[in-house]
């Protein structure tokens with residue numbers, strides 16, 4: 524008798540599935556693997572064809588470690604294409620967001636630290652001002668990347684990173700897409716409260 528390709532532990536699978544359903548608000552159990560989501564995902568090539576349907580299957584099978592740390596979770600651009608194509612209204616972007624938060628909470632090793640830095644800098648800036656201030660946001664993001672590279676003593680990667688970002692910054696400035704002032708929105712205290720409430724709900 525051959526051993527099964529997938530090791531299934533019912534309790535582990537139940538707990539992971541329930542947790543992701545609760546935190547993401549998406550009914551993973553409704554997925555019947557039609558792959559309509561997979562056909563439209565713009566980052567499929569970047570994720571080695573690790574598509575939304577595969578991620579959902581992994582969660583339902585209780586493969587927590589792989590579900591928290593795979594290319595789709597860290598490369599999903601939250602375009603919501605999968606959700607609009609899904610006959611069961613399952614938005615994988617909400618699932619990937621949830622898994623990122625769960626990875627952070629569990630102090631799991633992050634597969635794409637730059638994505639995590641981008642995510643954190645974006646949220647911090649948006650919550651601080653009630654809107655995004657590009658100059659401050661990019662500054663914080665690059666500071667985090669610099670520390671990450673310095674920690675690994677990877678000076679070549681650090682130089683490449685700054686060169687790439689400088690080129691991108693010049694292009695954006697020319698197109699008037701990068702602003703250095705500080706603007707805040709009137710409702711920023713409400714945004715802070717909403718985030719705190721969401722974090723409490725997610726147990727962060």
Ligand code: SF4
Nearest residue numbers: 554556557558560609
């Ligand atoms: S489109 Fe929806 S039902 Fe079909 S595989 Fe994707 S998530 Fe599952």
Ligand code: SF4
Nearest residue numbers: 564599600602603605
């Ligand atoms: S939201 Fe994420 S998973 Fe869904 S299609 Fe867009 S990139 Fe792919």
